[in-house]
Amino acid sequence: MPEGVPMNFPHACMIKGDGGRTLRRILDQICNKWTLLVVATLDAGRLRFTDLHRQIPGISQRMLTLTLRNLERDGLVSRTVHAEVPPRVEYELTPAGRSLLQPALALAGWAIEHVPQIEASREAYSEQRGRGH
Amino acid sequence: MPEGVPMNFPHACMIKGDGGRTLRRILDQICNKWTLLVVATLDAGRLRFTDLHRQIPGISQRMLTLTLRNLERDGLVSRTVHAEVPPRVEYELTPAGRSLLQPALALAGWAIEHVPQIEASREAYSEQRGRGH
DNA sequence: CTGAATCCATATGGATACTG
DNA sequence: CAGTATCCATATGGATTCAG
Numbered sequence A, B: 001m002p003e004g005v006p007m008n009f010p011h012a013c014m015i016k017g018d019g020g021r022t023l024r025r026i027l028d029q030i031c032n033k034w035t036l037l038v039v040a041t042l043d044a045g046r047l048r049f050t051d052l053h054r055q056i057p058g059i060s061q062r063m064l065t066l067t068l069r070n071l072e073r074d075g076l077v078s079r080t081v082h083a084e085v086p087p088r089v090e091y092e093l094t095p096a097g098r099s100l101l102q103p104a105l106a107l108a109g110w111a112i113e114h115v116p117q118i119e120a121s122r123e124a125y126s127e128q129r130g131r132g133h
Numbered sequence C: 001c002t003g004a005a006t007c008c009a010t011a012t013g014g015a016t017a018c019t020g
Numbered sequence D: 001c002a003g004t005a006t007c008c009a010t011a012t013g014g015a016t017t018c019a020g
Helices: A012-017 A022-028 A035-044 A047-055 A061-073 A095-130 B014-019 B019-029 B035-044 B049-055 B061-073 B095-132
Strands: A079-080 A086-094 B078-084 B088-092
Touching: A022 A035, A022 B035, A022 B095, A035 A047, A035 A079, A035 A086, A035 A095, A035 B014, A035 B019, A047 A086, A061 A079, A061 B014, A061 B095, A086 A095, A095 B019, A095 B061, A095 B095, B019 B035, B035 B049, B035 B061, B035 B078, B035 B088, B049 B061, B049 B088, B061 B078, B078 B095, B088 B095
Parallel strands: none
Antiparallel strands: A079 A086, B078 B088
């Protein structure tokens, strides 16, 4: 660790270790438009495709499929196909997926808490800009 | 809160409150390709444009500018222009910005810890797929 | 029901050149 | 030094259609 730089988190050094390249690669996929929301929804337990689709308003079938595939590929979600007709497929967080829940919800919690402040700041900013020219 | 759903985080209900629409809007901007990395770098204190550009390998001038503008607009970073020539501009986290540091680094820490596991899972997944056809 | 495939619009982001 | 402006390639993601 460099000289008197205030590092209040043990991973801060690792983040900058390779310029954040490794971190970015993983984070880009965890932190996208839908992943955190799907993970948060799967906190409720094992759910099937349609349940997820209904509980996450606004997500398209395509994006739900892609998000679930990525989560499955990364070992964060397990996929169970029941040999029935009509087909029934259930998704569930793996232990690794559940371990993501807490930091993900912490970030989500931060976002929710700061929505009013951020939106106020944005309005002030655009007003300022508006007067500017 | 619905029936016996295991909710181990106080904000989980709010996340699904509006289907995550509000959350997504904010989270999409916090959780993009560069924001977390810029915030983490500003943990070191007040930095000028060139310092940030040098400490975040891979970021383009354009994206650093855009990311800083968004953070400034959201009240998470302050921008100080010194009336000198050549110009000197310094960026620093606001208190709100600093409050983002901990959840952001927690998520980053999770990502770093799980990189090996995730990459192993990906390899296994593509091998499986490879055998599939 | 659970997808995969296709089409298309927009967003993101890098490279480069230019400015005060 | 600290940007802005422009061009262009790729990524993202919605809508729709088709299939097992």
